[in-house]
Amino acid sequence: MTAPRIRHVTLFHDPRFYAAFPSLLSHPGGALLCFRLARDPHWLYPSDHTDRPEEALFDHVDARSTLVAMDLNSGGAPLGPCRPLPVNIEAADQDASLTRLPGGRILLGSFSWYPFSARHEPAVSRYTKTYLGKPGKDGLFFLFWGAFTRFSDDDGTSWSPHNYLPAVPGLPDLIPGRKPYHGGALRGRAAVLPSGRILQATYGMVRPDDATCGIHVFASDDRGESWSFLTTALFDESGERQYFEPCLHATPDGAVIAFLRTGGHDDRLATIRSTDGGASWTQAHIHRLRGHPADICPLGDGRNLLVYGYRHRPYGIRARIIDSDCSNIDTAAEIVIRDDGPGRDIGYPSACLLEDGKILIAYYFHGDDGIRRIEGSILTDLPA
Numbered sequence: 001m002t003a004p005r006i007r008h009v010t011l012f013h014d015p016r017f018y019a020a021f022p023s024l025l026s027h028p029g030g031a032l033l034c035f036r037l038a039r040d041p042h043w044l045y046p047s048d049h050t051d052r053p054e055e056a057l058f059d060h061v062d063a064r065s066t067l068v069a070m071d072l073n074s075g076g077a078p079l080g081p082c083r084p085l086p087v088n089i090e091a092a093d094q095d096a097s098l099t100r101l102p103g104g105r106i107l108l109g110s111f112s113w114y115p116f117s118a119r120h121e122p123a124v125s126r127y128t129k130t131y132l133g134k135p136g137k138d139g140l141f142f143l144f145w146g147a148f149t150r151f152s153d154d155d156g157t158s159w160s161p162h163n164y165l166p167a168v169p170g171l172p173d174l175i176p177g178r179k180p181y182h183g184g185a186l187r188g189r190a191a192v193l194p195s196g197r198i199l200q201a202t203y204g205m206v207r208p209d210d211a212t213c214g215i216h217v218f219a220s221d222d223r224g225e226s227w228s229f230l231t232t233a234l235f236d237e238s239g240e241r242q243y244f245e246p247c248l249h250a251t252p253d254g255a256v257i258a259f260l261r262t263g264g265h266d267d268r269l270a271t272i273r274s275t276d277g278g279a280s281w282t283q284a285h286i287h288r289l290r291g292h293p294a295d296i297c298p299l300g301d302g303r304n305l306l307v308y309g310y311r312h313r314p315y316g317i318r319a320r321i322i323d324s325d326c327s328n329i330d331t332a333a334e335i336v337i338r339d340d341g342p343g344r345d346i347g348y349p350s351a352c353l354l355e356d357g358k359i360l361i362a363y364y365f366h367g368d369d370g371i372r373r374i375e376g377s378i379l380t381d382l383p384a
Contacts (some may be wrong), residue, residue, distance in 0.1 A: 004359075004379045006337060009076040011362055013373035016043055018062070020364040021095040021187070022374050024352040025106060031352050031360055032156045034096040034108065035374055037082070038062035042370060061132055061142045063115035065092040067108075069156045074354050076254040088112055088162050090143040095348070097247075099190040101198065106152045107224045108159070109186045109200055113142035129175045130181075130205065142157065143174065146182025147202045151224045164201065165218055166229050172208050181205065183229075184216050187293060187348075188247035191256050197221050199230070200277045201246035201258055206235040213242040216276050217259065233258065233281040234272050240264050243284065245293035249304070251325050259306070260284070261292035269294060269308070269329070288330045291318055296326075297351035297359065300383070306366045307337070307361055309347020314339035317363050337377050341373050343367060 011033060012019050016312055022035035068082040087093070091112035099107045113132070118122065123130060133141030148162045165183030167173075173180050184204025191199045198220040206214040214235025218227045234243055242283035251258050256278055260270040269291065270284040270363050291308035298304050302324045310318045316339035320332040337349075349363040359379040366372045 002381070002383045004335065004382045007380075009376045009378065011076060011078065011374040011376045012070065012082060013371065015149075015371050016040060018059075018372045019374045020372050021059070021348045022350050022362040022364065023096040023098040023108075023189075024350045024362050024384065025098045025100050026354060027071060027155060029355070030071065030079070031076075032098065032106070033070045033072055033356060033362055033374070034067060034085075034098055035067045035362075035364075036065055036094055036096065037038060037084075038065035038092075040371055048049070060094075061092070061113050061115075063092055063140060065094065065113075067093045067096050067110060071156070072360070074356050074358065076360060076378055080380060083314075085150075085159050086161070090114060092142070093186075095187040097187055097189050098319050098350075099192070099198075101151075101192060101223055102196065103223075104153070104155075105223055106156055107148050107149060107190055107198065107200075108151065109188075109190060111147040111183075111185045111187075111202075112145035112162075114145040115140050116144055117141075119369065120243065124175075128172075129209065130174060136297050142179075144185070146180075147184055147186035148182070149200065149224055149227070159289045160248065163224075163227070165200075168205070168216055168232075169229060170208075171205055177238075177383070183218060185244075187245040188259070189249070191248035191250040193250060193256070193277055194254060195277070196223075197215075197277065198224060198272030199248055199256060200227070201233065201248055203244045203246060206232060210239065212236065212239040213244060213263070215246050215260065215272070217281075217360060219278060230278055233278075234260075234284055236264075243270060247294055247296060249296045249326065252302070253325060255325070257297065257326050259294040261294075262286070263282045266290065267292060267312070271326070271329070289320070289334075293348060295350045296354060299359075300353055302328075305351055305359060307349040307351045309349055309363065310339070310341075311344040311347060312373070315344060317341075317347065317361065317377065319351075319361070337361060337379075342368075345372070
């Protein structure tokens with residue numbers, strides 16, 4: 001297979017911020033980029049501070065993390081500064097996942113953490129285990145706050161308020177009578193069915209007081225204005241295998257495929273498939289492909305580009321061109337987008353097809369300074 005031409009560009013870099021978890025959509029004249037922005041404490045340490053604790057200099061939770069949007073031209077250059085989306089003043093927003101709906105509306109999915117002081121941890125622990133933090137180190141804990149969607153009808157200039165997904169039936173409130181378990185965490189695009197129904201998948205708790213992580217599916221029949229719980233699509237009864245970060249894709253024959261990150265499968269990609277509008281799903285098919293999480297980009301000729309982070313040596317970003325029904329994932333040739341990653345804390349790629357036929361892939365990366373930034377790779381001359 002002839003390799004595509006690849007050019008790398010920096011999409012966002014600021015030494016005071018940890019930028020990560022991007023999502024892309026094609027946009028008039030270029031692309032819309034959305035990503036998580038959080039504080040980075042590197043600047044607090046003198047440059048000659050030799051014993052600074054590296055593990056304390058980055059984290060995937062931050063009390064002030066928020067989502068920002070940026071317009072890019074077809075060469076990946078920003079058309080202006082990033083602009084914060086309206087925040088939830090109680091909680092910190094995480095990953096962004098964008099989906100273009102018929103008619104042009106942009107649907108954004110994400111989830112939030114609620115920061116609270118360590119002195120409140122004994123009270124919270126009476127009710128739930130769905131929080132993060134390390135006593136004596138972090139000072140803060142983070143209670144899972146739920147998955148939400150919002151939408152924009154003006155190409156990402158303004159956004160609707162946070163709309164948290166319904167509670168998952170059968171699961172207890174996080175805080176009894178005060179805070180339901182809203183949907184689970186959300187990372188991955190939604191799928192639009194021929195009927196106009198939207199499916200959005202999340203991942204998280206399946207059974208009370210259980211570490212089992214499975215996939216939940218929600219549906220909207222009013223273009224993302226409201227949601228209903230549809231089904232729990234997948235979980236492992238034994239609890240030995242976990243499933244995360246579902247990205248949905250509707251195929252031309254009417255099926256919906258979910259691409260899943262796995263735990264307990266040696267980081268192999270899993271897929272499940274629905275042929276009845278998301279009401280029921282197949283068992284997980286475990287692929288030979290290693291990497292996570294996956295994002296899929298239709299190429300306009302019936303094929304799709306599947307992109308994924310590669311957190312194994314050599315660290316980087318990889319892709320495969322797969323057919324319209326996504327049946328040749330394991331036989332499709334692997335394209336190494338880059339393999340110069342300095343460590344495992346990189347990736348989460350998202351891809352879109354630009355108006356001029358190029359492919360733009362965004363992901364987070366870092367160099368010698370340790371500052372996480374949003375980088376991009378522009379692909380041209382894809383093999384036929």
